[in-house]
Amino acid sequence: MDSSLHWDQLALLVSTLEWHWRGRDDFFIGANLSVYFRRDQSARRELRGPDFFVVRDVERRPRRSWTVWLEGGRYPDLIIELLSDETARTDRTLKKTLYETVFRTPEYFWFSPETAELSGFSLADRQYRPIAPDVRGHLKRHVLGLALGVLDGLLRFYDDVGTLVPTLPEAVLQERALFEQEQACADRLAARLRALGVDPDQ
Template identity: 25%
Template sequence: MFNYNPLDCLPSSAELPDSDNTPVDNELQILIPNLLLAILASIWQNRDDWFFGINMGVYHTPSKEAIVPDGFLSLGVERFVGENGRSSYVLWEEEGIPPILALEVVSQTYNGEYEQKKIDYAELGILYYVIYAPTRLRRKRQRLEVYRLVEDKYILQPGDKIWMPEIDLGIGREQGIYQGRMREWLYWYDEHGKRYSTPEEQLQNLLARLQQQGIDPNTL
């Protein structure tokens, strides 16, 4: 008897382009998602059921091109896949699980973050869509806007720090230092609105505690 598996007819992630080949035009489009990933890797270091992609193609239909968020978070999937990791995020290789959050960092070259991408992410079923405009280029727009998908439509969530119960995290913005640069960054928060510290901050706090105990970190 012939057993037909429809997945056999679908291209694998290795056969698909890993992005849309559109270069970023602002380094914040890389730095901000990388900071969020670094914090996640710290607070969720004992979890293996999540993946955070940066400028990676998300394939939802074989006949369509990938959607490439600046960053996205998926839950309920393997954190690590193979020795070399994912080259792209392919829904039919992820048990049909779409990202639960997509992030877009608005740059000087406007790319439809408030219109077409909102439609695309809603069709994909992404629960939270986060738009951050570092320089607030568009009038009547907040620097940080977080939308939640309700009955196939994105609803803007009020507040500066938005709690997302399905993720058990909040997201917000505030001044801080990352890679030696002082500016406003995006951060994760707990349910009480307390910001999770970055790995750099954790290291500095550890060094300070050692020095308070009379221990020279350079001798360790």
């Protein structure tokens, strides 16, 4: 059974990317959502949905599941599985093979909320190749135009220069801090002007 760490991590990924792409309507984010890729699959119950996946260049609207044959044959462009004691072996073997050979998902990552283990793979020549971390330790890829890295034990998104992609609350705090910094600079300038006998309000 997934722990609260899994749910917190999943919510963080979804909310961060939705806020980052808030002006767009050409993507879908799935979280613990079934992906149906064969018409007899629902009866066979052969696959639990990915923990987190993204499909680009599709209509942004609510869905109960992702059904490949109803979505123009589209499979997820990126998948992230959150490892647990119960799922780690399957995520590293069975699901990796499925995403590589059937889904042909360009980028696949797994992350352990318990240990902060992060691994990523990119599809090249019909095979998954490990993604090497950059100098910051981030796994930078092209599907999202973002990198993945670990901060304080959490999987986070980063932009192409290594800056943390904020959540909405973090963005509000950043804007507030910037405003306060600018206000402090303005107050210091006004104080200097007054010391010189200049009224800054005139």
